[in-house]
Amino acid sequence: MSEANVAEFEEVEKVLTQYIVVRIGSEKYGIDIGYVDNIVRMQKITKVPMAQDYFAGIINLRGEIVPVMSIRKKMGLSEDVFTGKSRIIILKVEERGNLGIIVDEVREVITLSEDDIEKVSNGGSSHGTPKQSFINGIGKNGEELISLFEINDIISEKENSNSN
Structure with a gap:
């Protein structure tokens, strides 16, 4: 009888992940909270010559230089x-250290289970909008749909990711 209870318990136990919901333009996106080190107010961003156009520059965060x-x-x-x-x-990214990303607004923290997330496949193709290649799933939070960022694709140096 105890084995049956254990099996029931394992079936009920689902992986829960917390996401910080941010707004970029009119859309909402989720960032896995495991990647988030800190959220700071806008501050002076120092431009860096010859950087990719999507790099805004660097900030000094408590004595640490952080690319943004x-x-x-x-x-x-x-x-x-x-x-x-x-x-x-x-964001804290193991191989690269910290990296800042600019968002229009931080909305809330939500918790989603595996069942709340519809995986999306980009098939590693470079067609479609750049925006689509940075999304790895759609989270359902009540009636609201939130695009979930694939952080590793966003921070990649490559313009189009061809992994997979």
Whole structure:
């Protein structure tokens, strides 16, 4: 009888992942909270000559120099427009150290189970919009749909990812 209870318990136990929901333009995106080190207000970003156009520059964060990327430009969207709600999300990426990405607004933290996430496949192709290649799933939070970022594809140096 105890084995049956264990099997039931294992079936009920689902992997839950927390996401920070951000707004970029009119759309909402989720960033796996495991990648997030810090969220800071907009501050002076120092331009870096000869950098890719989607790199906004660098910031000094408590004595550490952190590169900052315009996720809008990387996704092929319009220029960043900074408001009082604009934030820089500091991502911790093992092989590369910290990296900041600019978002229009940080909305909330949500928890999604595997069942709440519809995986999307890009097949490693370079056609479609750049925006689509950075999404690895669609999260269902009640009636709301949230595109979930594939952080490793966003921070990749390559313009079009051909992995897979």
